[in-house]
Amino acid sequence: MKRAAVAVAVLAVAVVTFLIVGRNSAPDPLQVTARGTHYAATVSIDRPTTGRVVVDVRLTSGDANSAALSAVMPTMGHAMPEITAQKPEPGHFVAEGEFFPMTGVWELSIRLNGPAGEEVLTVNAPITG
Amino acid sequence: MIRVLRVLCLAAVLMLAGAAPAAAHNVTVGADLRIAQTIAGTEVTVVIKGTKRVPGPLQIGVIAFQPVTDLPVALELRSVADGRTVTGVARAAYEPQYTQLTVDRTGPHELTLRAGNETAVVPFRVLVDRGSPIELLIYGGLLVAALLLIGGLLTGALARRNQAMLLTGGAAIGLTVAAMVVIFEPLLPASPPDGAPPTVAPTVGAGMGAGAASGTQTGGRPFAQGRMATLPARPAAGEEFTLRLDLVDGSTGRPVDDLVLHHEALTHVIVTSEDGRYFRHIHPLRTAPGRLEVKMRADRPGRYLAYAELEREDSGGQLITGEFTISGDTSVGAETPVEAVTPLLQPTAPVAGRPTTIELNTSGTPRPWLGMTGHLIIRSQDGTFLGHVHEMGTPGPRLRFTFSFPSAGRYLAWAQYATGDHIVTAPFTINVTASGAAQ
Numbered sequence A: 001m002k003r004a005a006v007a008v009a010v011l012a013v014a015v016v017t018f019l020i021v022g023r024n025s026a027p028d029p030l031q032v033t034a035r036g037t038h039y040a041a042t043v044s045i046d047r048p049t050t051g052r053v054v055v056d057v058r059l060t061s062g063d064a065n066s067a068a069l070s071a072v073m074p075t076m077g078h079a080m081p082e083i084t085a086q087k088p089e090p091g092h093f094v095a096e097g098e099f100f101p102m103t104g105v106w107e108l109s110i111r112l113n114g115p116a117g118e119e120v121l122t123v124n125a126p127i128t129g
Numbered sequence B: 001m002i003r004v005l006r007v008l009c010l011a012a013v014l015m016l017a018g019a020a021p022a023a024a025h026n027v028t029v030g031a032d033l034r035i036a037q038t039i040a041g042t043e044v045t046v047v048i049k050g051t052k053r054v055p056g057p058l059q060i061g062v063i064a065f066q067p068v069t070d071l072p073v074a075l076e077l078r079s080v081a082d083g084r085t086v087t088g089v090a091r092a093a094y095e096p097q098y099t100q101l102t103v104d105r106t107g108p109h110e111l112t113l114r115a116g117n118e119t120a121v122v123p124f125r126v127l128v129d130r131g132s133p134i135e136l137l138i139y140g141g142l143l144v145a146a147l148l149l150i151g152g153l154l155t156g157a158l159a160r161r162n163q164a165m166l167l168t169g170g171a172a173i174g175l176t177v178a179a180m181v182v183i184f185e186p187l188l189p190a191s192p193p194d195g196a197p198p199t200v201a202p203t204v205g206a207g208m209g210a211g212a213a214s215g216t217q218t219g220g221r222p223f224a225q226g227r228m229a230t231l232p233a234r235p236a237a238g239e240e241f242t243l244r245l246d247l248v249d250g251s252t253g254r255p256v257d258d259l260v261l262h263h264e265a266l267t268h269v270i271v272t273s274e275d276g277r278y279f280r281h282i283h284p285l286r287t288a289p290g291r292l293e294v295k296m297r298a299d300r301p302g303r304y305l306a307y308a309e310l311e312r313e314d315s316g317g318q319l320i321t322g323e324f325t326i327s328g329d330t331s332v333g334a335e336t337p338v339e340a341v342t343p344l345l346q347p348t349a350p351v352a353g354r355p356t357t358i359e360l361n362t363s364g365t366p367r368p369w370l371g372m373t374g375h376l377i378i379r380s381q382d383g384t385f386l387g388h389v390h391e392m393g394t395p396g397p398r399l400r401f402t403f404s405f406p407s408a409g410r411y412l413a414w415a416q417y418a419t420g421d422h423i424v425t426a427p428f429t430i431n432v433t434a435s436g437a438a439q
Helices: A002-024 B002-017 B133-157 B161-187
Strands: A030-035 A040-045 A051-061 A066-073 A086-089 A092-100 A104-114 A117-127 B033-039 B042-048 B056-064 B071-079 B085-092 B099-103 B107-115 B118-126 B224-231 B241-249 B267-273 B279-282 B285-288 B291-296 B302-311 B317-326 B344-346 B355-361 B375-380 B386-390 B398-404 B409-419 B422-432
Touching: A030 A117, A040 A104, A040 A117, A051 A066, A051 A104, A066 A092, A092 A104, A092 A117, B033 B107, B033 B118, B033 B285, B033 B291, B042 B071, B042 B085, B042 B107, B056 B071, B056 B085, B071 B099, B085 B099, B118 B285, B133 B161, B224 B302, B224 B317, B241 B267, B241 B302, B241 B317, B267 B291, B267 B375, B267 B386, B279 B291, B279 B375, B279 B409, B279 B422, B355 B409, B355 B422, B375 B398, B386 B398, B398 B409
Parallel strands: none
Antiparallel strands: A030 A040, A040 A051, A051 A092, A066 A104, A086 A092, A104 A117, B033 B042, B042 B056, B056 B099, B071 B085, B071 B107, B107 B118, B224 B241, B241 B291, B267 B279, B267 B302, B285 B291, B302 B317, B344 B355, B355 B398, B375 B386, B375 B409, B409 B422
């Protein structure tokens, strides 16, 4: 009887704690792909949150020399400055900066330039935390 | 302990419930209604603070964004349901005193504002949250649990095993009830607050209505058709005139009287002279259903272009355009020249279709106006394009805007921000080049 009561109490406290702590924990990493005429890319954001974030772009098709990323939030009419991505290795671009000043669904545009020409790939980025 | 648990639990409920949807025309606790109005020649924002209960107090203040010396605004609050009316007077000021009116019931109301010889009628709803049985269960469960746990500990300390067991068991049940409610609460339909408009639940498989929720129709309400006119029809230079906007539903022909607050105003009207030397960003008064009016004057004769940004309920924002002519001798009268500013552009030669960042220094720290720190109005030279860009929270005395110019050409731009009791308008021009690579 006593053990059962203690077990139920501990379980209840654990559930509440899990819910409270769980909601506070970091959002899941984001990984989306986009395919255009000249290029295709996988876009990854380990921590899709407000504030400074690192956006990783890996080309799965095409050969781009440079990439510049910018975000807009269509529902609010917000637009953020374009940030030029670093190119640590061919086909891999990394951009760091404040892309998303508030939570919500943002549109992240990746402007790619290469021998095949310029193309903008756009992906949706739900920002939750 | 109870308070801590209460706070933790409330936090959990809020996190689970998510953010409340933006209330368009509703006055609720914690969600003030802010309405920009151009009244008596002054730019003000009327703030209606929410009330927790009815009958209860409703506080109304008028914030001035231009220098004023004692501008009284007569207030008349009327319940549309029973016609009961209360009156008061608010004084527009940089930091206004709030006038307290009494509101007797929830539901639709009209606030009539009178200043100078102008009158505006602002419709809104008073909403009061109903006491939630769910909250009662959560807090009740936690309270019972906490009390019984303390009792259990005390009786346990006094070696009364059976009573201690009983109390601890009760505490466990209380905690379990609270936890279960926290878990399942998001799955339960939320009851609308008192005073909310009626809604119709979607009918499964009902053709056109399928997929609609809360009485809204898939695709939203039809567009509003706008007709702009001046009174008199051809105002003279320097003479005060009224710019009128009549809104008609394109599907039914009835007046459109369901505008929601769009960036703290029913409508944002931009009036520029064809050459761009004249610029006004004003907020017309609702004088009748579907009718918005604002008094203004222009010092130089010529062609003027007007743009109205507005948003219908359950519909998207839209831009309505119009134009009028100011008559008079072209050799007399001149708009006070405003010194143009030189913004910092990135890239320095903006390219059509690519984001351009525009930065300016401000005189003093801007304070929020129309919900934002800064606004940038962009018009193409020929007036066929108008953009409205918002500042995105740059710290310090500067503004930063990002905008993708739709095509090459010369654009007229006006950056606006509020500081102290002034609205500063900084005009400049931007030349945009065509994107060779993107063609």
